[in-house]
Amino acid sequence: MERQTTIKDIALALRLSTSTVSRALRDAADVSIETRKAVKALAEELDYQPNKLALSLLKNQTNTIGVIIPNLDYVMATMVKGIDEVALEAGYTVMVCQSDESFGREILNTKRLLDSLVDGFIVSVSSETMVYEHIKKIQTKKIPLVLFDRVINNINVPKIFLDNVEGARLATQHLIDQGYKRIAILAGPENLGISNDRKAGFIQTLKQNKIALDKNHIIHCDFNQEYAYIAAKELLSMNKRPDAIFAISDRLAIGAMLAIKEAGLKMPKDFGLAGFNNEPITKLLTPSITSVEMFAFDIGKATAKMFLEMLHTDEDMSDKEIVIKPKLVIRESSRRISE
Amino acid sequence: MERQTTIKDIALALRLSTSTVSRALRDAADVSIETRKAVKALAEELDYQPNKLALSLLKNQTNTIGVIIPNLDYVMATMVKGIDEVALEAGYTVMVCQSDESFGREILNTKRLLDSLVDGFIVSVSSETMVYEHIKKIQTKKIPLVLFDRVINNINVPKIFLDNVEGARLATQHLIDQGYKRIAILAGPENLGISNDRKAGFIQTLKQNKIALDKNHIIHCDFNQEYAYIAAKELLSMNKRPDAIFAISDRLAIGAMLAIKEAGLKMPKDFGLAGFNNEPITKLLTPSITSVEMFAFDIGKATAKMFLEMLHTDEDMSDKEIVIKPKLVIRESSRRISE
DNA sequence: CTGAAACATGAAAACGATGCCGGTAAGGGT
């Protein structure tokens, strides 16, 4: 690694002080035109680049955003893209750390970023995370923090997330409207906020339609296709087996789909299926899967914008919330009634 | 943002010099046990964290790796996961920048990371990148650099990539073995190394099997499902239309699949299809798609390991290459002969 | 011709930590 040219090199070469060179480079007043020109010319020639580390140390800001996410699946990658785009535009660099759905990794990442002195945090928690000391620590240190997608409720920071209750409501109501009578839900990890919201939307919609809730038809499982497959198989072997499944992620829906097909049931005739996220794959499968679009890219952009606003304002933004409205995309796996 | 406790605060409180505090914290000799204890106790109490910026400035290293990738699709995300895992383990943080297949963005990212003073670069070029000044600049500055996946040939740095020729060979030979006679290729962007390698493997295999090459059966297009769909449609409307397509990515294969289905052709009976990357989706589609597994996670890990080795050795590693061997996964879209 | 304003530059502190070098005091050996 070669030594970079510094302001000192220029100063020495031109028999100037570092202060003058610094001023000249930033077009400050109080520098004669000739020196300014000379300095700039030499800087150009020596390919001078200001040392960001020194600046960061001085100004106590790094122009870096720490982003902590549980994984890099399609949805998260799309959100990160949104964050990245806005951040780049604003001159910020993003450090993305995956916690891989592990609480330990999430804590480790937080620590690392914390003493990397990022200017702030954009966080979506792992499915294992049930205790929030590490998040609160960020807050205690008065470091800007925004939560997105998988947010936590009992903590007072800006949040951007999907209206998951509404998303589940849309999907459930649709299944009901299509004439499915016994709808089960693959509800994801039990302690996760989005799981509970989507489950709540599901239950609430059943109630509104005066449909009795069968507790056996609520199955929790990790975001994992294999588990979903097993869970769905179990559902299908029940006495009063369901005639539709609402899965709170497309991955789960796909697992369920495999089980449904294997049982020889035809969608949408014998069985209905709806997922969540509207991953591109849902359109391509046979049958294509009804799913809830969550506008991940927009969530990402909104998150970054909110974060930047928080960074630059003095106002208290801790109770700001942006709730994105989902949209149901109806496909073959559940469309029985064509209008 | 609150001011962090510094070594000075501790020194002042304990009426010690900063040097002594520094030594005490690092368990250096030359510090009495009592002072050591006192310092550590106070450090604990005040939640002292060494300021990484100051250290980086002093030592001229940031413990950060700049990773530049063309996008965040399934394969890249998997590779990044591999890189991340190894880097984290070794105490490095990763800054991932997506160029979004844009040459301009790639250059911008390079500049940003360059003056963020990362310790080195791990790069996979965008499909637009045809001129490599920005990459060479990294090299000129003697900053460690490793290329992976989409590598460049005329540049002397360590490289980790898939044996793309072999991958294409496997897929093509398989299609031939299954009795397909007129095999076309969806060959990706024209200037991209992996495109050309896979195309070369394809052509070479046809030759080895004494099959004449129809130039019209080589179609270049962006890595984009829609383009692939259009290209495939065109192929299918030719006079002597092909009876199989080898697509150099699964996304392209999917686009082709849609066109094939739409034309009423049955796979594998009327038409053969093979893709590349072995994305999970290929297993799930109907028909499931034959594809070349490229071990993306392993490539990521190997890349990071190579990078770390380069960082810590004095040896010249510029001609090191790791070539990963692909594996063909045969599925319904091309399996005509069951053995 | 003097004084002040205007202009151009330099010196030094600051950001936080490390590491070399040197200094003091205590203790041991002669």
Added chain:
DNA sequence: ACCCTTACCGGCATCGTTTTCATGTTTCAG
């Protein structure tokens, strides 16, 4: 009483940049 070692600690420079304050020189009005 003298010297030498050893243990412990402080001072200072350093990394690269900005910024405040001070200094020096010129110019022009009175």
